[in-house]
Amino acid sequence: MSSEPLLRVENLKTQFFTESGTVRAVDGISFEVNEGEIVGLVGESGAGKSVASMSLMRLVEEPGEIVGGEVTYKGETIFGLEEGPDGELRERDDMLSESEMRERIRGREIAVIFQDPMESLNPVFTVGGQLREFIEINRDLPKDEAKVEAVRMLREVGIPDPEDRYEEYPHQFSGGMRQRVLIAMALACEPNLIIADEPTTALDVTVEGQILDLVDDLQDRYDTSFIWVTHDMGVVAEICDRVNVMYLGEIVEQAPVDELFYETKHPYTDALLDSMPRPDRTVDELDPIEGVMPEAISPPSGCRFHPRCPDAREVCTRVHPDTLEVDRADGHPHRAACVKHDVFDVGYDESAPLEAGDEAETDVGGAATDPEEDPETPVEEEQASTDGGERPEGSRSSSDHRSDVGEASEASRKPENEPGGGESRQ
Numbered sequence: 336m337s338s339e340p341l342l343r344v345e346n347l348k349t350q351f352f353t354e355s356g357t358v359r360a361v362d363g364i365s366f367e368v369n370e371g372e373i374v375g376l377v378g379e380s381g382a383g384k385s386v387a388s389m390s391l392m393r394l395v396e397e398p399g400e401i402v403g404g405e406v407t408y409k410g411e412t413i414f415g416l417e418e419g420p421d422g423e424l425r426e427r428d429d430m431l432s433e434s435e436m437r438e439r440i441r442g443r444e445i446a447v448i449f450q451d452p453m454e455s456l457n458p459v460f461t462v463g464g465q466l467r468e469f470i471e472i473n474r475d476l477p478k479d480e481a482k483v484e485a486v487r488m489l490r491e492v493g494i495p496d497p498e499d500r501y502e503e504y505p506h507q508f509s510g511g512m513r514q515r516v517l518i519a520m521a522l523a524c525e526p527n528l529i530i531a532d533e534p535t536t537a538l539d540v541t542v543e544g545q546i547l548d549l550v551d552d553l554q555d556r557y558d559t560s561f562i563w564v565t566h567d568m569g570v571v572a573e574i575c576d577r578v579n580v581m582y583l584g585e586i587v588e589q590a591p592v593d594e595l596f597y598e599t600k601h602p603y604t605d606a607l608l609d610s611m612p613r614p615d616r617t618v619d620e621l622d623p624i625e626g627v628m629p630e631a632i633s634p635p636s637g638c639r640f641h642p643r644c645p646d647a648r649e650v651c652t653r654v655h656p657d658t659l660e661v662d663r664a665d666g667h668p669h670r671a672a673c674v675k676h677d678v679f680d681v682g683y684d685e686s687a688p689l690e691a692g693d694e695a696e697t698d699v700g701g702a703a704t705d706p707e708e709d710p711e712t713p714v715e716e717e718q719a720s721t722d723g724g725e726r727p728e729g730s731r732s733s734s735d736h737r738s739d740v741g742e743a744s745e746a747s748r749k750p751e752n753e754p755g756g757g758e759s760r761q
């Protein structure tokens with residue numbers, strides 16, 4: 336592994352300034368993507384995965400804005416702030432200009448694949464024509480060469496009879512085939528990094544499996560790095576090398592994939608894993624995550640997950656945990672934002688347990704103190720530590736308040752006519 340990662344994200348913050356308040360959609364996330372890696376961004380609906388992805392490309396739209404942090408790609412500054420002479424934060428001089436982003440970075444260096452191919456494909460033009468035009472523009476190739484390249488790319492992503500399918504319109508393609516076209520489009524400029532935002536979510540599992548295999552195969556051949564956005568731990572297990580688990584705008588756990596699954600350090604990750612279907616368990620054994628993810632406008636005090644956490648103790652309502660290194664695996668840090676680990680040293684073991692159910696009733700979706708005013712954890716330094724986590728047995732109470740991840744997703748979406756309820760992508 337080279338010392339400098341391909342992409343480095345440090346303390347990135349993106350907010351939406353809406354009538355009902357400031358949505359802290361991405362609230363200080365840090366992660367890296369190394370050359371050739373597939374890095375997962377996983378979490379329930381509303382966690383901030385898409386906003387984070389758009390922020391990396393500097394494509395956040397009004398009323399949203401990147402308000403802090405740094406994004407560097409191959410050592411170049413995609414985003415960075417500094418303090419100006421007046422004491423106000425301003426964009427750094429070395430930050431890439433909008434035209435550099437458009438002409439040099441987007442598509443050519445970093446490409447995006449979205450969940451819904453119909454958002455990216457124009458229904459009135461042929462699939463091949465759109466792909467050809469994209470290649471023409473982004474690779475400065477003449478029309479005929481771009482066409483040859485387009486057909487080659489369609490073949491590459493497993494579209495049968497690519498010469499014939501070239502002439503067809505998007506509606507003549509199945510969902511899985513359209514998704515392949517988008518992958519072809521993303522690969523067409525041979526980018527170093529592809530950000531894939533839930534590209535297989537709308538597909539049935541067989542087709543999803545085919546697409547994941549294709550990505551694995553293409554990744555081997557082109558050595559492209561990926562950021563793979565998903566709410567599905569099964570997908571994470573299948574393709575990711577390293578994983579970032581997001582909850583309410585924060586990365587709460589970060590580890591290589593096997594480490595994350597077998598040495599889980601954050602109760603939210605545990606909950607995501609418990610709610611995931613596995614071949615060795617029947618459906619009634621699935622443990623849905625209790626409660627609904629609160630809104631990012633007024634996140635709970637202390638640890639944002641505490642109202643839903645089976646391990647929550649009194650201290651968790653007060654101390655907001657940073658994401659600290661709690662272990663190492665394969666030369667990578669295993670970070671977690673949970674004070675039950677010794678490295679935090681804020682008195683978790685002595686703190687009185689909370690009834691997860693009680694708190695959830697009052698706190699979920701409700702207002703809490705302004706996170707800015709929360710007492711922050713005094714623990715700032717990272718130090719290696721062994722897992723000192725102890726969990727009270729049987730603290731996961733059953734209540735009629737249960738909802739699985741899917742229901743939680745629906746419930747945490749605001750109605751579209753409410754301010755701030757819009758989707759991240761239009």
Ligand SMILES: Nc1ncnc2c1ncn2[C@@H]1O[C@H](COP(=O)(O)OP(=O)(O)OP(=O)(O)O)[C@@H](O)[C@H]1O
Pocket residue numbers: 351353358359360378379380381382383384385386387397398399566630631755756757758759760
């Ligand atoms: N245009 C916007 N205006 C106001 N708030 C927004 C906007 N776009 C996103 N948000 C808010 O930002 C937060 C993060 O949204 P985001 O779309 O990134 O979630 P996600 O993790 O991608 O979820 P999903 O799995 O549903 O795609 C949510 O609280 C969402 O309501």
Ligand code: NI
Pocket residue numbers: 384385386532759
């Ligand atoms: Ni999303």
